[in-house]
Amino acid sequence: MESTSSDHRGCGGVDLISHLGDDVLVHVLGYLPTTADVACACLVSRLWRRLWPRVSSLLLASFEKNQERADRFVAFVNHVLAARAAHPDTARVEQIVISLFL
Template sequence: MTDDRKIEGAEDLISNLPDVILQHILCFVPTTKDAISTSLLSRRWRYVWCEVPSLSLDVGTLTTAAWVNEALTRYTAPKTKSFHLTIKYVMKNIPYMDTWIKFAMSHNVENLSLNFLHYYGGYKLPDFFYNSSSVKQLNITSCCYKHTIVPAECTVSWTSLRNLSLTCCSLPDESMAKILSGCPILENLSLNFLRRRHH
């Protein structure tokens, strides 16, 4: 058997695996854009990515907001285990950010990661963000202390949260008490390069 035929046979073997196994494999590709590119392999792969339980979106470099919106309309998994969102040039993406975060939370996301890069102000995490019974791990990274976590008017109810990491965020004095009271089973708290805000 030639090398080409061996490769073709291997591809057929992989394609014959059940969807759930293929979707598990696609969880390990770097980004959702890479996962979607597998839909071009063959008809068998066309819709496999649509129910991958992990989404990783990089908005501003690899993809545009319009591309992300289109991808999310095609996504059919009832639950998203992991949702990683990296947003560059946040200002121009502000109109969509609440929608993307709400999408993740409406799919009962367990591992949520938000990375805000090249941020120039103007965006506040929505109130509904602070209420979730599904999120178990939460990571928020800003680039220049512009994101205020748990502003005064918000309450926190992250009843399933076990791991919380905040990096380069602004934290009002009263926020920590709200976080601790709203996370009854919190096990690990990582605070990196935070700026305290006094009232």
């Protein structure tokens, strides 16, 4: 019996995660520890890229050793908040934590 790492016999070779509803995927993404992790996960699929603004909890944290990198983090936070404000399906933010450690 041959087996490969991409063996999908249990589900008939069907991509089951793509059949989950957006609400379920957003709920799962909400368990990721940081907003950066959510953004990275949403890069997995073109269909997921539109989901990150619907996650209701934002954790933006950075440990920076110099002012230039700290300024880039602040710009990133501003970009995330502006992108959420501009997106029509943006969820209400229920929790937001922004931490910058120098």
